[in-house]
Structure formats: C-alpha cells, structure tokens
Amino acid sequence: MNSRDKILARLRATPRPAECAPAHRLADRAIYHDCDGGSEELIARFGARLTQLQGEFHRAADVKAAAEVLLRITDDSAGGRCIAHAHPLIRSVLDQNERLAEGIELPDPGTLDSPDFAQYEIGITAADYLVARTGGIVLHAAGAGGRRMSVLPPFHIVLARRDQVVSSLDEALARIRETSSGSGYGTIITGPSRTGDIEKIIILGAHGPKRLAVVLIG
Amino acid sequence: MKSEKVSLFIPCIVDQVYPEMGFAMARVLRRCGYDVSYDPRQTCCGQPAFNAGHWDQALSVAEVFVDVFKDAGCIVGPSGSCTAMVRNYYPRLFESHPKRETATRLGENIFEFTEFLVRENKLDRIRGSWKGRAGYHMSCHSLRELRLGDEGLRILKRIDGCEVVEPAGEHVCCGFGGVFSVKHEAIAETMGGARLAQFRALGVDVVVANDPGCILHMRQETAARDERLPILHLVEFLDQAMDRASDGYMEQCAGGPRC
Amino acid sequence: MLTLTEHGGFRKRAAAKARDPVHHEVIAKAIASYEKAFEQTRAAQFTNWQQARDLAAGIKDEVLARLPEYLEQFERNATAQGARVLWAEDADQARRHVVDIAREHGARLAVKSKSMATEEIDLNETLQRRGIEVLESDLGELIVQLAGEKPYHIVTPAMHRTKAEIAALFHEKLGVDLDADPQGLTMAARRHLRQAFTQADVGITGANFLLAEEGAVVMVENEGNGRLTMACPRVHVVVAGIEKILPRLSDLALFLPLLATSGTAQAMTCYASIVRGPRQPDEADGPQRMVIILLDNGRSRLLSSPLFRQSLRCIRCGACLNACPVFRTIGGHAYHTTYPGPIGSVITPHLRGMGRWRHLADASSLCGACTDVCPVRIDLHQLLLANRREAVRGGKAGWFWPAAMKLWAWAMRDRGRLARLRDWGILFERLGRGALPAAKRRRVPRLSRKTFAQLWEKNEQSR
Incomplete structure (x- = not known):
C-alpha cells in the first residue's frame, strides 16, 4: 500500500460522528453588516474602504477622462517604465491619448513569458470585481496579464468599470464560480502590500506594490 | 414571615485557610433573611484532583459531596469555580455512574453567592457604607464557566460611598489555577503581578474578589511584594460594610465566627 | 530520560521568561495593539460574530466527517x-x-x-x-x-x-x-x-x-x-x-x-x-x-479521537496564543513546539507523544480565554483538561502527583481523616518553617488554626 492509500485507509477507519448534518452555508446577511444600496452607494463604500487602507481611488466619467487620470498618476511616478495588460478596457483607455499610449508598454500576452518585471515601476491591469464591503479587488491571472504584473512593479493601477462593483465577497465569489471556472490563478487584493512584523508598526510596500490605485470608469 | 433555607457550601480553601469568609457569607445571608445551615461532613467538591486529571480521586471525593448535599435544597457557596465544578463538570465526572442523576440535580441547586443574591432579587437587602475605591476581580470560572456578568458589581454598588472599578479590556486571569500555581509557580507569580498591576493603576483602596482561590493567590503576591493592598472576598467586604458603616481601611481576615 | 529533560527544560525556560520584565513589556505592547484592533475590526464588520463562529465550526465538522x-x-x-x-x-x-x-x-x-x-x-x-x-x-x-x-x-x-x-x-x-x-x-x-x-x-x-x-x-x-x-x-x-x-x-x-x-x-x-x-x-x-x-x-490520530477531532478545525489564526495569559508570560519559544500556546499544548502530545509532551497541558490556569476567542469554537481548555486526564490514565504523570492525589482523596472523603492529616500538615509546616531559611519568595499559605467546620460547631453551640 502506498502512503496515499494508507492515509485514506486510516481516515476511513476512524469512527465517524453518528450524524453530521450538512453545515449551514453562509448566511451572509445574518453575519455581516449590511452592504446594500444602489451602485453609487456601493461605489462610495468601495472608495472609502480603499482609501482607508491607503489605496487611491479615482473616478472617471468615461474612457477619455480615465486616460487623463492615468496620465496624471503615472506622471507622478517619476518616469519609471510602465507595463500594461493588453485587456480591451485598457486598450480603449490608451487609445484616447497618444502621449499616454507612448509611455506604456503593452506587450502581447504571448510574449510575456519572461519580461524582467524588476525594470518596471508601474503595472496596469484590469480586474474582475471590486468588493464594496471590504475595498477588495478581485482579479484572475488571465484577466490581469498574468500572475506577476500586479505584484512585482511597486505601483499597481487597476482599471475597472462601475458595473464591476459588487456588494460583498460572497457575491464576487459566486460570480467567479459562474464565469472563470477554468482559471488557474486569482487574487483578492485588499489595499497596498504591508507588513506589521516589526513591533506591529504598519509599513507599506513590503514585497508587493507600495502604491495601489483604482480608476473606476463610468 | 418564615425565612427561606439555604445550605452553606464551604469550599476546602475556606474551610482550611479562610474560615472567616464562610462566617462572613453566613452573616450576610442571614441579614438578607435566610435561614442558614451547614453540614460539617462536607470537605471539598473534588476540583483540585479533577483539574489535575485525577478523575478517579476526584470522583471518590465528589461522591461524598453528593451524599452530603443530596437533600439540601438550595446551596450557596462563596466560589464561582467550585460552583462551576458541580454544575458544569459533575455530569461528566459522574457519567455512567449510579449517582449521575443526583449529581446533575445538585448542579441545578447550587449557586455562587453573587449569582444567588441577584437571582433571588435580594439586592435591596444590601445596605451599608464604605468610602473608597474598590476594584472588582471576578474569577475566570465565574465569567467563562458560569457566564456571570455584572452581579458582583451590582451588589458592590449598593454600598454607599463605594466607587467600584474594573480593569478595562478583556478579563485577565490572576494566575491561580489550583495545582497550576504550584506546578508553575513562576508563571503564576508573574500573572498575579500583572493582574495586581492593573488594579494598582486604577488606584484602588481594596481589591474585592468572588473566589477564595484567586484571593489566596493574590494575597500571596501582595505579601511577597510587601504591599499593603487588601484583597477581600466580596462577602467579607459586604460583611464589614454592612456592619460598621465603615469608611476606613478594610481589614483582611477581620471577621471571626461571631454570627 | 527524555521525559524528564523536556519537562524540566520547559519549566526552566518558562520561569526564566516569566521573570523577564523586558520580554513582558514587548509582548504586552504587541498584544494590546492586536486586541484593540481586533475589537474594532470585528465590530465594524460582523453583526453576529458568534454565529460566524458557529457556521465556521459547522463547515469544518462537515469536512472532518467526510475527510x-x-x-x-x-x-x-x-x-x-x-x-x-x-x-x-x-x-x-x-x-x-x-x-x-x-x-x-x-x-x-x-x-x-x-x-x-x-x-x-x-x-x-x-x-x-x-x-x-x-x-x-x-x-x-x-x-x-x-x-x-x-x-x-x-x-x-x-x-x-x-x-x-x-x-x-x-x-x-x-x-x-x-x-x-x-x-x-x-x-x-x-x-x-x-x-x-x-x-x-x-x-x-x-x-x-x-x-x-x-x-x-x-x-x-x-x-x-x-x-x-x-x-x-x-x-x-x-x-x-x-x-x-x-x-x-x-x-x-x-x-x-x-x-x-x-x-x-x-x-x-x-x-x-x-x-x-x-x-x-x-x-x-x-x-x-x-x-x-x-x-x-499525526492528524489522522487526532481525527480518530471523538474528543480531539475538533482540534482539526484549527485555522492557525493564533488568537488563542494572544488571549492566553500563560503565553503572554512565557512567550512562544519556551514551549519548544512548532505550535505554541493553547492549541499547541492541545495537539502536540497527540502529534508527538504524550509521554514527552504531557507537561504542556499543565501550563494552563484553565481560565478559558482561549476557548472564548477561538473562531472555530475549539473547546481548548476542555481539551487541555482532557490531556491531563489522559496523561494520568496512561500512567505518564510521574509518581508524585498520583500519590499526592491519592492521599488527598483519602483525607477528603472523611472529616476525621482530614483532621488528622491537617494536624500533621500544621506540624510539618511549623517544623519546616523553623528548619528552612526563607529561601522562597512566596510562603505556602498557612492553614488557619481551626477549620470552618470546627469553628461553626463551637459557634452554633454557643448561639
């Protein structure tokens, strides 16, 4: 018998509790404070939470305005190289402004195999959902230009549309289950990277991005 | 009016080390209108052995306890910890034992002193005065086994002039823990010191507690530190405050057997 | 020999840390900041923390039942x-x-x-x-x-x-x-x-x-x-x-x-x-x-115990360490285990042997703070109690305490025997106090001259 079978046999040999009713699934509303309201309320909630976590929240009426926001915040970042995921939403924003498009590398996902991310100051990705209750950003690798683009550069910018804001993690996870079942990697990002390992003093930018900005379009 | 009967449960620490606490409780109960009785065959509920893992020994002692109290009616004791032993743990200790039912019933009839007074609506019988600031220490077993809340505070607040305070934040253990404080004296000492420091920071004149175990431990700590911070059982405190309308220094070990 | 070494080492390390005020200050500060933030975070998010704990424990139990x-x-x-x-x-x-x-x-x-x-x-x-x-x-x-x-x-x-x-x-x-x-x-x-x-x-x-x-x-x-x-x-x-x-x-x-x-x-x-x-x-x-x-x-061993299987609900959050007054006093290194604090004292004897690790369960005042904070409702202090019992039943509690407890129970079963033992105790106490210098910081509490039972009887007669 190999170790797999031995372990499973041992587990099967243990007496099971007489009955174990299937556990209640998450009664979200009973546990957490409500996070309802119209989309404007949810957006405000998301923005407030993200800001509280020392992330930046920007709103843009349309892709054109988004391009301006992007130009402004990437300019702050003192000329470091900038890489973006070739996502339709990001493309449509970059198309609005030539100067912006010039400053941002938009490699073909196929050739992304081993870019030296250490050279980049800024990574721009799309997201799947924004979670109002926690200020969380849900993204999966295929939609975010891979597993590294959103974590290696010190400044991570997320572009999203207003219809991507959901109330709760519960809702976001339910939607992920429906839509991206084959995806290999997903991350829920809640604020810029931080550590409290030295005397519980919070320091941003431990290993991941020190700066995190969300630009919400619409 | 015929007074109600209560049977005294005198824990081993009170019997052997602090008999004055037992008398203080008896006096306060009498003043609240109770007819108090005591059966000297009782010795201990068995908790020291039970908590140390020696269940056979604990059971042999608990059997005696059950025999002594089986017809007692309402039982009141000055310890949350011992009360919890009977109420919460006898059913388990007596599992598949012929006396299980009796033992379980005992648990329904036994009460910790503060819990009893509040439950019986006897707060208005508490009248007295003492000027000063009293820090209240509720034992962990009162809090987490019996799930007591503000009973002790409500009783202490009946005393005119007494300002009652509790350390803020989560309740912290004083470090007694029965055999624990013998096996791990150094840890218990530091825990006791930390707990007393919380009270010292509040500037209390006296620490009032509801469990003789905690009191024994905290008194050892104040003695080892040469500190004049009196540690009193709540029943002793009440006894003195109700007796003398006192406004001075509360004495540890003040009341002898005058009933 | 291993048994003695591990236990003795633990006592020594624990005592040394307990008497280290600098250590105490560092840990107290860190845990105070955690506790404050914990209360705020919990209140801001959860309307019903207790129910959240119930649900989590239920889901974990379901997993363990069909592992x-x-x-x-x-x-x-x-x-x-x-x-x-x-x-x-x-x-x-x-x-x-x-x-x-x-x-x-x-x-x-x-x-x-x-x-x-x-x-x-x-x-x-x-x-x-x-x-x-x-x-x-x-x-x-x-x-x-x-x-x-x-x-x-x-x-x-x-x-x-x-x-x-x-x-x-x-x-x-x-x-x-x-x-x-x-x-x-x-x-x-x-x-x-x-x-x-x-x-x-x-x-x-x-x-x-x-x-x-x-x-x-x-x-x-x-x-x-x-x-x-x-x-x-x-x-x-x-x-x-x-x-x-x-x-x-x-x-x-x-x-x-x-x-x-x-x-x-x-x-x-x-x-x-x-x-x-x-x-x-x-x-x-x-x-x-x-x-x-x-x-x-060793996890399958924990699963096979109807009592201890609940310890496999643990999500390693460390809340029981923070809440534990013993952990705060002796710190994480004294234990010499991968998992320190209450959860470690519960599972280590089962993962690595009761004989060598039974002493961990003794290092608890059974205050129950760990059980109160556990997000998956592991009855930690009950399991510590169970470990103590298991050590005694398995004959792994040494000779002293079993003998002492037998003597204690023999006396406690009968008022007359208790009185005799007490007289001996008082005698020894006096002899001891005369013979030994006051080396110990703390005195053993002195027995009162008469027990409550003796005083009560006298008092009732004169009433």
Missing part, C-alpha cells in the same frame, strides 16, 4: 488542473518528497513564504543539509531565520523582537544602517529578496485552505511575498495538512474574513490568492510545475 472523500475530490480536481498531488504519512516522507522534487529540478535556491506545516517538518534544515539554500521571504520569518531562531508566534514570528534588535541583526547580516527604522528595515528586506524571487528554482509555500471542489490552494498574506513565491520560480511546492480542506470556493466568504479578523485584526488580509495548478494554457506566466504535498503527520 477522505473531500481529500480525494481535492486530489482529482487539482490533478485535472495540472498539479501533482503527493501524500506524506509523516514528516520524514514529506521532507523526502520536497528533496526529491528539488533534486529533480536541479534546484540550488528555494524561496519560501511563511508556512507552519514546513516548520512542523523542519524542512529548512533538511534542504540546507542537502545543499539547497532556503530563503524565508516573509519579513517576520526572515528576521527569525537570520537570528537562527524558530518562529515565536504562528502569525507574528518575530513578535518578541524590538526594532532596535532587528536593526542590529540586519546591520550584521545585511549591512543595513544601525539606526534604520522599521521603514528602512522593511525596504532592506525587500531589496534583499527581490533577486531571490526571480532566481529561485523552487518556491515553497503552505496553504491556509484547500478547496475540494476547485482543487485550489488558498493562501493569505499581507506582504506579497507569498504571491511572488508562487508566481516566480519554475516549481511551486505546497506543503499542507490534510485538515486544511474546505468544501468549495464560496466558503471563503466566511473563512477569509474570519481568519483575517482573528489572525491579524484585519477585515481582509492584503492578498488572498487562489491557485489552481501551474501555468494554464491561457496564462501569461506562472510556474511550470506545481506539487501539493498532503501531510498527515
């Missing part, structure tokens, strides 16, 4: 995503799996993110002995690795270190300025590890959860080192206890906030990563290979 089926489901789904699943009965098998994988890929450098399961199997030492360098990437873990220590706390490994001590350590090991502040120290760690992430051949992580239905490994963290460890090296190795299973993705809506709140007093950790296999066809990057090692190492 073999869930593990097979996990294996099937993870394999379908291209991951390789290996099983390890004990620490030795797990270590061999990791070494084999490392050798197969010619690995020279492994980067690790914080993982208690790899601590449990002493993985770093093993790999280093085989010539594979291992770099801890979590800041706290890096600090203890550089200091040559074990993690002090399961969530905050360097909780016991002051910033000045860490600056001195980084000065010596990484050439950082002696007067660097936490910001500077954190950035030094970042620089130190940047290269390692891209140069390492293997990334080793633990798992906070394994999702059976998705075949996914879930890992939470704040720094981003975990994400880099999983994403950059060619090979990703996961070492996870078999109890880490959750049925499905949607359970994370409860367990992520629960773990973050109890663990670090956050509503959510910065990152919660859900990994399903190595790089997929539609992905731009990711490891070429992913190996998941499912570790038993």
Whole structure:
C-alpha cells in the first residue's frame, strides 16, 4: 500500500460522528453588516474602504477622462517604465491619448513569458470585481496579464468599470464560480502590500506594490 | 414571615485557610433573611484532583459531596469555580455512574453567592457604607464557566460611598489555577503581578474578589511584594460594610465566627 | 530520560521568561495593539460574530466527517488542473518528497513564504543539509531565520523582537544602517529578496485552505511575498495538512474574513490568492510545475479521537496564543513546539507523544480565554483538561502527583481523616518553617488554626 492509500485507509477507519448534518452555508446577511444600496452607494463604500487602507481611488466619467487620470498618476511616478495588460478596457483607455499610449508598454500576452518585471515601476491591469464591503479587488491571472504584473512593479493601477462593483465577497465569489471556472490563478487584493512584523508598526510596500490605485470608469 | 433555607457550601480553601469568609457569607445571608445551615461532613467538591486529571480521586471525593448535599435544597457557596465544578463538570465526572442523576440535580441547586443574591432579587437587602475605591476581580470560572456578568458589581454598588472599578479590556486571569500555581509557580507569580498591576493603576483602596482561590493567590503576591493592598472576598467586604458603616481601611481576615 | 529533560527544560525556560520584565513589556505592547484592533475590526464588520463562529465550526465538522472523500475530490480536481498531488504519512516522507522534487529540478535556491506545516517538518534544515539554500521571504520569518531562531508566534514570528534588535541583526547580516527604522528595515528586506524571487528554482509555500471542489490552494498574506513565491520560480511546492480542506470556493466568504479578523485584526488580509495548478494554457506566466504535498503527520490520530477531532478545525489564526495569559508570560519559544500556546499544548502530545509532551497541558490556569476567542469554537481548555486526564490514565504523570492525589482523596472523603492529616500538615509546616531559611519568595499559605467546620460547631453551640 502506498502512503496515499494508507492515509485514506486510516481516515476511513476512524469512527465517524453518528450524524453530521450538512453545515449551514453562509448566511451572509445574518453575519455581516449590511452592504446594500444602489451602485453609487456601493461605489462610495468601495472608495472609502480603499482609501482607508491607503489605496487611491479615482473616478472617471468615461474612457477619455480615465486616460487623463492615468496620465496624471503615472506622471507622478517619476518616469519609471510602465507595463500594461493588453485587456480591451485598457486598450480603449490608451487609445484616447497618444502621449499616454507612448509611455506604456503593452506587450502581447504571448510574449510575456519572461519580461524582467524588476525594470518596471508601474503595472496596469484590469480586474474582475471590486468588493464594496471590504475595498477588495478581485482579479484572475488571465484577466490581469498574468500572475506577476500586479505584484512585482511597486505601483499597481487597476482599471475597472462601475458595473464591476459588487456588494460583498460572497457575491464576487459566486460570480467567479459562474464565469472563470477554468482559471488557474486569482487574487483578492485588499489595499497596498504591508507588513506589521516589526513591533506591529504598519509599513507599506513590503514585497508587493507600495502604491495601489483604482480608476473606476463610468 | 418564615425565612427561606439555604445550605452553606464551604469550599476546602475556606474551610482550611479562610474560615472567616464562610462566617462572613453566613452573616450576610442571614441579614438578607435566610435561614442558614451547614453540614460539617462536607470537605471539598473534588476540583483540585479533577483539574489535575485525577478523575478517579476526584470522583471518590465528589461522591461524598453528593451524599452530603443530596437533600439540601438550595446551596450557596462563596466560589464561582467550585460552583462551576458541580454544575458544569459533575455530569461528566459522574457519567455512567449510579449517582449521575443526583449529581446533575445538585448542579441545578447550587449557586455562587453573587449569582444567588441577584437571582433571588435580594439586592435591596444590601445596605451599608464604605468610602473608597474598590476594584472588582471576578474569577475566570465565574465569567467563562458560569457566564456571570455584572452581579458582583451590582451588589458592590449598593454600598454607599463605594466607587467600584474594573480593569478595562478583556478579563485577565490572576494566575491561580489550583495545582497550576504550584506546578508553575513562576508563571503564576508573574500573572498575579500583572493582574495586581492593573488594579494598582486604577488606584484602588481594596481589591474585592468572588473566589477564595484567586484571593489566596493574590494575597500571596501582595505579601511577597510587601504591599499593603487588601484583597477581600466580596462577602467579607459586604460583611464589614454592612456592619460598621465603615469608611476606613478594610481589614483582611477581620471577621471571626461571631454570627 | 527524555521525559524528564523536556519537562524540566520547559519549566526552566518558562520561569526564566516569566521573570523577564523586558520580554513582558514587548509582548504586552504587541498584544494590546492586536486586541484593540481586533475589537474594532470585528465590530465594524460582523453583526453576529458568534454565529460566524458557529457556521465556521459547522463547515469544518462537515469536512472532518467526510475527510477522505473531500481529500480525494481535492486530489482529482487539482490533478485535472495540472498539479501533482503527493501524500506524506509523516514528516520524514514529506521532507523526502520536497528533496526529491528539488533534486529533480536541479534546484540550488528555494524561496519560501511563511508556512507552519514546513516548520512542523523542519524542512529548512533538511534542504540546507542537502545543499539547497532556503530563503524565508516573509519579513517576520526572515528576521527569525537570520537570528537562527524558530518562529515565536504562528502569525507574528518575530513578535518578541524590538526594532532596535532587528536593526542590529540586519546591520550584521545585511549591512543595513544601525539606526534604520522599521521603514528602512522593511525596504532592506525587500531589496534583499527581490533577486531571490526571480532566481529561485523552487518556491515553497503552505496553504491556509484547500478547496475540494476547485482543487485550489488558498493562501493569505499581507506582504506579497507569498504571491511572488508562487508566481516566480519554475516549481511551486505546497506543503499542507490534510485538515486544511474546505468544501468549495464560496466558503471563503466566511473563512477569509474570519481568519483575517482573528489572525491579524484585519477585515481582509492584503492578498488572498487562489491557485489552481501551474501555468494554464491561457496564462501569461506562472510556474511550470506545481506539487501539493498532503501531510498527515499525526492528524489522522487526532481525527480518530471523538474528543480531539475538533482540534482539526484549527485555522492557525493564533488568537488563542494572544488571549492566553500563560503565553503572554512565557512567550512562544519556551514551549519548544512548532505550535505554541493553547492549541499547541492541545495537539502536540497527540502529534508527538504524550509521554514527552504531557507537561504542556499543565501550563494552563484553565481560565478559558482561549476557548472564548477561538473562531472555530475549539473547546481548548476542555481539551487541555482532557490531556491531563489522559496523561494520568496512561500512567505518564510521574509518581508524585498520583500519590499526592491519592492521599488527598483519602483525607477528603472523611472529616476525621482530614483532621488528622491537617494536624500533621500544621506540624510539618511549623517544623519546616523553623528548619528552612526563607529561601522562597512566596510562603505556602498557612492553614488557619481551626477549620470552618470546627469553628461553626463551637459557634452554633454557643448561639
């Protein structure tokens, strides 16, 4: 018998509790404070939470305005190289402004195999959902230009549309289950990277991005 | 009016080390209108052995306890910890034992002193005065086994002039823990010191507690530190405050057997 | 002999830390800041914390009741995503799996993110002995690795270190300025590890959860080192206890906030990563290979005990350590166990032998604070009590206490015998006090001259 079978046999040999009713699934509303309201309320909630976590929240009426926001915040970042995921939403924003498009590398996902991310100051990705209750950003690798683009550069910018804001993690996870079942990697990002390992003093930018900005379009 | 009967449960620490606490409780109960009785065959509920893992020994002692109290009616004791032993743990200790039912019933009839007074609506019988600031220490077993809340505070607040305070934040253990404080004296000492420091920071004149175990431990700590911070059982405190309308220094070990 | 050594060593270490006021201050400060933040976070998020605990315990119990089926489901789904699943009965098998994988890929450098399961199997030492360098990437873990220590706390490994001590350590090991502040120290760690992430051949992580239905490994963290460890090296190795299973993705809506709140007093950790296999066809990057090692190492033994199986609900949040007045007094290192504090004292004797580790259960005042804070409602102080009982029943409690308890029970069963023993006690006490110098700080409490029973009788007669 190999170790797999031995372990499973041992587990099967243990007496099971007489009955174990299937556990209640998450009664979200009973546990957490409500996070309802119209989309404007949810957006405000998301923005407030993200800001509280020392992330930046920007709103843009349309892709054109988004391009301006992007130009402004990437300019702050003192000329470091900038890489973006070739996502339709990001493309449509970059198309609005030539100067912006010039400053941002938009490699073909196929050739992304081993870019030296250490050279980049800024990574721009799309997201799947924004979670109002926690200020969380849900993204999966295929939609975010891979597993590294959103974590290696010190400044991570997320572009999203207003219809991507959901109330709760519960809702976001339910939607992920429906839509991206084959995806290999997903991350829920809640604020810029931080550590409290030295005397519980919070320091941003431990290993991941020190700066995190969300630009919400619409 | 015929007074109600209560049977005294005198824990081993009170019997052997602090008999004055037992008398203080008896006096306060009498003043609240109770007819108090005591059966000297009782010795201990068995908790020291039970908590140390020696269940056979604990059971042999608990059997005696059950025999002594089986017809007692309402039982009141000055310890949350011992009360919890009977109420919460006898059913388990007596599992598949012929006396299980009796033992379980005992648990329904036994009460910790503060819990009893509040439950019986006897707060208005508490009248007295003492000027000063009293820090209240509720034992962990009162809090987490019996799930007591503000009973002790409500009783202490009946005393005119007494300002009652509790350390803020989560309740912290004083470090007694029965055999624990013998096996791990150094840890218990530091825990006791930390707990007393919380009270010292509040500037209390006296620490009032509801469990003789905690009191024994905290008194050892104040003695080892040469500190004049009196540690009193709540029943002793009440006894003195109700007796003398006192406004001075509360004495540890003040009341002898005058009933 | 081992029994004596471990126990005696524990007593000595515990006593030394208990009498170290500097240690006390550092830990008290760290835990006070956790407790304050915990209350705020919990109140801001949860309307019903107690119900959240009930639900979490219920889901974990369901998992444990059907653990073999869930593990097979996990294996099937993870394999379908291209991951390789290996099983390890004990620490030795797990270590061999990791070494084999490392050798197969010619690995020279492994980067690790914080993982208690790899601590449990002493993985770093093993790999280093085989010539594979291992770099801890979590800041706290890096600090203890550089200091040559074990993690002090399961969530905050360097909780016991002051910033000045860490600056001195980084000065010596990484050439950082002696007067660097936490910001500077954190950035030094970042620089130190940047290269390692891209140069390492293997990334080793633990798992906070394994999702059976998705075949996914879930890992939470704040720094981003975990994400880099999983994403950059060619090979990703996961070492996870078999109890880490959750049925499905949607359970994370409860367990992520629960773990973050109890663990670090956050509503959510910065990152919660859900990994399903190595790089997929539609992905731009990711490891070429992913190996998941499912570790038993005594867990099936815990599962087989109707009483102790609940300890497998544990999500390693560390809340019971923070709440424990004994942990606060003696710190995490005194235990000499992978898992310190209440949960460690509950499970270690079952994972590593009652004979050698029974003393851990004695180091508790049974105050119950651990049980009150546990987010998955493990009856920790009841299980400590059960360990004490098991040690006694198994004849592993030495000779002194069993004999003393027999004498005690003999006396307590009868008032007359108790009186006789008491007289002897008072005699010894007087002799002892005369004969021994006052060496001890604390006096044994003196018995009163007469018992309550004696006084009562006298008093009632005169009434």
